[in-house]
Amino acid sequence: MTFTLAIVGRPNVGKSTLFNRLVGRRLALVDDQPGVTRDLREGEAKLFGLRFTVIDTAGLEEVTDDSLQGRMRRLTERAVDMADVSLFLIDGRVGVTPTDQVLADLLRRKGARVILGVNKAEGRAGEDGALEAWSLGLGEPLRLSAEHGEGMEDLYAVLAPLA
Ligand code: GDP
Numbered sequence: 001m002t003f004t005l006a007i008v009g010r011p012n013v014g015k016s017t018l019f020n021r022l023v024g025r026r027l028a029l030v031d032d033q034p035g036v037t038r039d040l041r042e043g044e045a046k047l048f049g050l051r052f053t054v055i056d057t058a059g060l061e062e063v064t065d066d067s068l069q070g071r072m073r074r075l076t077e078r079a080v081d082m083a084d085v086s087l088f089l090i091d092g093r094v095g096v097t098p099t100d101q102v103l104a105d106l107l108r109r110k111g112a113r114v115i116l117g118v119n120k121a122e123g124r125a126g127e128d129g130a131l132e133a134w135s136l137g138l139g140e141p142l143r144l145s146a147e148h149g150e151g152m153e154d155l156y157a158v159l160a161p162l163a
């Protein structure tokens, strides 16, 4: 028995960095629906002893601003529907943005099971962002650094009971 985790959030918050940290070279497959290839990447994650499937919502980076919102919502919904639990990432150095709020509303309306991650929070960075993140109404923010590997024990602690 295992579970599927979707990493969601607006562009540039560090979703792919975390995906790559969790998956390493064990990248399994890409989405094969026409026109959305590369938009959702799936891999086999390993976090300490825990193994699970992880989905990265990629394919948002090349999109122009006017089409981004709709595309991001559709992709996020698809990823969340495929997953047992979603990790919603924000950038702790930037704080909560209007786009973060749009996605948080979407996740709340869907009744998705969500872990709130405040990324780029290495060292003491992201402390203010983490306080602000409470306003998203998605529970306790988890401070993470995908790039430096900080907060991975806390992520493990919330995911382990799902395995
Ligand atoms: P995505 O668009 O959400 O997939 O974001 P990426 O994973 O491509 O990361 C966007 C930028 O943020 C890159 O320049 C990363 O190096 C940087 N980044 C990702 N995670 C961290 C982190 O934990 N700390 C810092 N300082 N930068 C990060």
Ligand code: MG
Pocket: 015, 016, 017, 057, 058, 059
């Ligand atoms: Mg990415």
